[in-house]
Amino acid sequence: xxxxxxxxxxxxxxxxxxxxxxxxxxxxxxxxxxxxxxxxxxxxxxxxxxxxxxxxxxxxxxxxxxxxxxxxxxxxxxxxxxxxxxxxxxxxxxxxxxxxxxxxxxxxxxxxxxxxxxxxxxxxxxxxxxxxxxxxxxxxxxxxxxxxxxxxxxxxxxxxxxxxxxxxxxxxxxxxxxxxxxxxxxxxxxxxxxxxxxxxxxxxxxxxxxxxxxxxxxxxxxxxxxxxxxxxxxxxxxxxxxxxxxxxxxxxxxxxxxxxxxxxxxxxxxxxxxxxxxxxxxxxxxxxxxxxxxxxxxxxxxxxxxxxxxxxxxxxxxxxxxxxxxxxx
Numbered sequence: 246x247x248x249x250x251x252x253x254x255x256x257x258x259x260x261x262x263x264x265x266x267x268x269x270x271x272x273x274x275x276x277x278x279x280x281x282x283x284x285x286x287x288x289x290x291x292x293x294x295x296x297x298x299x300x301x302x303x304x305x306x307x308x309x310x311x312x313x314x315x316x317x318x319x320x321x322x323x324x325x326x327x328x329x330x331x332x333x334x335x336x337x338x339x340x341x342x343x344x345x346x347x348x349x350x351x352x353x354x355x356x357x358x359x360x361x362x363x364x365x366x367x368x369x370x371x372x373x374x375x376x377x378x379x380x381x382x383x384x385x386x387x388x389x390x391x392x393x394x395x396x397x398x399x400x401x402x403x404x405x406x407x408x409x410x411x412x413x414x415x416x417x418x419x420x421x422x423x424x425x426x427x428x429x430x431x432x433x434x435x436x437x438x439x440x441x442x443x444x445x446x447x448x449x450x451x452x453x454x455x456x457x458x459x460x461x462x463x464x465x466x467x468x469x470x471x472x473x474x475x476x477x478x479x480x481x482x483x484x485x486x487x488x489x490x491x492x493x494x495x496x497x498x499x500x501x502x503x504x505x506x507x508x509x510x511x512x513x514x515x516x517x518x519x520x521x522x523x524x525x526x527x528x529x530x531x532x533x534x535x536x537x538x539x540x541x542x543x544x545x546x547x548x549x550x551x552x553x554x555x556x557x558x559x560x561x562x563x564x565x566x567x568x569x570x571x572x573x574x
Contacts, residue, residue, distance in 0.1 A: 365466050
């Protein structure tokens with residue numbers, strides 16, 4: 246066992262050393278040429294030389310970002326565990342409190358976009374714990390590191406160009422633009438291109454401030470979901486139980502009406518019959534047939550465009566239900 250452990254540690258150190266060596270190689274001739282080419286491409290996209298040089302002249306790749314990008318999950322947790330870890334009493338109560346505090350702002354946003362307050366607040370809580378966990382990496386450095394490091398280089402290079410444009414448009418210094426190691430920014434964790442497309446200046450101060458303005462954060466979340474197809478006439482879905490279900494009937498590629506699911510024995514979580522409606526829904530079972538079951542509407546697709554994790558979007562939906570219930574009491 247000791248030999249196996251030593252071998253694993255040696256291999257990990259070897260991989261990390263290789264990643265560090267690649268990051269540090271920017272000091273070589275080829276690395277210098279890469280940086281000059283990147284700066285030229287940014288200026289060709291209309292970003293001013295002043296911003297490009299201020300942001301990138303002293304760029305050095307961050308080995309920690311490379312390590313985080315290459316890190317593989319140590320284990321896979323069940324949805325049951327994920328749900329328990331992310332839907333906590335403190336998060337529910339905080340969300341309900343904030344929903345009451347920003348009641349008028351959320352009502353206006355819902356009127357305009359159709360996205361309900363509890364969904365907006367649940368996403369806010371899931372992404373940054375209501376602004377507490379925004380990340381403290383320099384976004385420009387992280388994106389440039391990931392563009393240089395090679396994995397998904399094209400994606401991160403385009404995100405870097407978007408971030409440089411943000412610096413110019415918002416008149417920000419590079420060190421002011423902070424976020425996660427992967428470049429997600431603010432209380433709603435928008436990537437730079439998402440920020441440019443969907444961030445909203447809700448308070449009218451001339452800046453879409455998803456870092457410090459709660460109204461801007463809430464409106465930006467709703468604007469994204471609305472643009473991605475959120476329907477005001479539908480809920481996200483709800484938890485159910487039972488049913489004689491074939492495996493090929495589970496998943497978003499398959500849908501049935503509530504009436505048809507009823508005929509297959511699906512019931513509300515309390516055992517009562519489903520509503521007798523023709524609304525088509527899909528059945529999701531994130532832990533398999535013996536775990537939780539959810540009937541979801543097309544609104545789940547808008548949430549999946551936000552984050553492609555089924556665990557994440559179901560947890561957001563469930564958290565929104567809890568926040569709404571506490572707020573109503």
